[in-house]
Amino acid sequence: MVKVLISDKLSPLAKEIFENRGIEVDQIVGLTPEQLIEAIPRYDGLAIRSATKVTADVLAAASNLKVVGRAGIGVDNVDIKAATNHGVVVMNTPFGNSITTAEHAIAMMFAVARQIPLANESTHQGKWEKSRFMGVELTSKTLGVIGCGNIGAIAADRALGLKMKVVAFDPYLSVERAEELGVEKVDLDELLARADFITLHTPLTDGTRGILNADAFAKMKDGVRIVNCARGGLIDEDALLAALDNGKVAGVALDVFAVEPAKESPLFGHEKVVATPHLGASTSEAQVNVAVQVAEQMADYLLDGAVTNALNMPSVSAEESVRLAPYMSLAKQLGSFAGQLTEHALQSIQIEYQGDVTELNTRPLTAIVVEGLLQPLMDCVNMVNALAVAKERDIDIIETKHDAEGDYHTYIKVTVTTDKQERSVAGTLFADKRPRIVSVKDILVDAELAPNMLYVSNEDLPGFIGALGTTLGDAGLNIATFSLGRANAGGEAIALVAIDAAPNDKTVLAVQSLPHVKQVRALKF
Secondary structure (H helix, E strand, O other): OEEEEEEOOOHHHHHHHHOOOOOOEEEEEEEHHHHHHHHHHHHOOOEEEEOOEOOOOHHHHHHOOOOOEEEEOOOOOEEEHHHHHHHOOOEEEOOOOOOHHHHHHHHHHHHHOOHHHHHHHHHHHOOOOOOOOOOOOOOOEEEEEEEEOOOHHHHHHHHHHOOEEEEEEEEOOOOHHHHHOOOEEEEEHHHHHOOEEEOOOOOOOOOOOEOOOHHHHHHHHOOOOEEEOOOOOOHHHHHHEEEEEEEOOEEEOOOOOOOOOOOOOOOOOOOOOEOOOOOOOOOOHHHHHHOOOOOOOOHHHHOOOOOOOOOOOEEHHHHHHHHHHHHHHHHHHHHHHHHHHHOOOOOEEEEEEHHHHOOOOHHHHHHHHHHHHOOOOOOOOOOOOOHHHHHHHHOOEHHHHHOOOOOOOOOEEEEEOOOOEEEEEEEEEOOOOOOOEEEEOEEEEEOOOOOEEEEEEOOOOHHHHHHHHHHHHHHHOOEEEEEEEEEEOOOOOEEEEEOOOOOOOOHHHHHHOEEEEEEEEEEEE
8 A cells, every 4th residue: 555654744634635545644743864764664655844854864765765745845855866866756836835935025025124023123112213213115116036936926926016126037037928927037147236125036056055145245236125035045144244234235034044943143133134934835825735735746646657846857747647658658668678688888868759659748758768778777767767867877868759650650769879889679559559569670570568578680591480489399488479570681680579488598598599590688578
């Protein structure tokens, strides 16, 4: 039975969804790293928020784990590279708390513009310091949005509703999308120079870490105000403190910090700093949304193979997974066939799609071809980590598509190049949706693969088929199907023989010893 561990506080609806789908669930909150490592081998799925740290050590111990689901956006607490290497899908829920986080950023912008927290504290102390708290309006001010994805776009929309001007820096923001949002796309330096307020909505990566540093502050207007409800680490906190002290930054509102939980910081107590304890997603609506979404996504993957919002493999919807299923079987067989015949160091894998298959999402097909190809050559390769493993080994993956049909309504060809040779295998789906091999090394054949196959390459000369049949008969192996093809009369020929049991090494050697045989392989599917 499929089993999931919920190791952080999630809405009870998450557990209910898993159980309604027939998945066994344990919810154990507050596990130490050692306890998590001890427990994780028993589970197929792990549902988390931000407290659980899914480290390389946890993943190394997770012998049965197939998916980690993060109820929320950020996955700083998951070692995605290690998860990929171990073949574990990592999912998040990027849309469940988008509105909540964007609204918090707008609230923080108001708070820092009008010094609301400090004024609130002063008033509660019985003071009436009206002249002390001189704020600024948001209307007609320029807001710089760094990262204009889902949350950034919502924040921009709310700012436009407040009659602000919005400029956005995002390398992935198209001009058309910027026009649709009503924002002006600019480069980072222009945003820093023009913005009266800056709000950050970008993930924390090597490229964005410290994106607001001393050099960035120097390019800003005097008196700029900054909001960060995205990720700690985007702002160099030492440089920020200096900019606050010298007046370059008039105020900052921080919901996130470089180190969390942030129990101490030189920014704490500074009268220009508004701080909240990572509350961006903390509304009752958002907590329910992300819990429901992560449970549904994980259940879909564990039960049906559907992949949604994955960070380390192509997404496949539940509807796509049904339609892709026969193509996935074909792709896996082609990759496995090529992999079992590959004897030398791989240099490239070219996958050619033609006909009906080009209308589908071919990314998972490419991943499963590479999985099938690499599995005979190395352990622990699956659809999740196959492309990453190939990249680590400098194996080029080339994908091409041809919409027009050729001899078949759908056609997939896999060409493998090694340091010694190039070899190809191609297949199709017949009307019954069952995979068929239609060529090997560009030699036409027609074979349905069986669990045990014998591949034989030989010179096309008389007497070979009889000798092969006799050898297999002497070994007590019954032939189920026998498919032949040849390049030309007297040239290279290929036999694909389905047999009822796997041949032993002695039988393979006996076939290899027959006259005119070039190569023999016992294949398993």
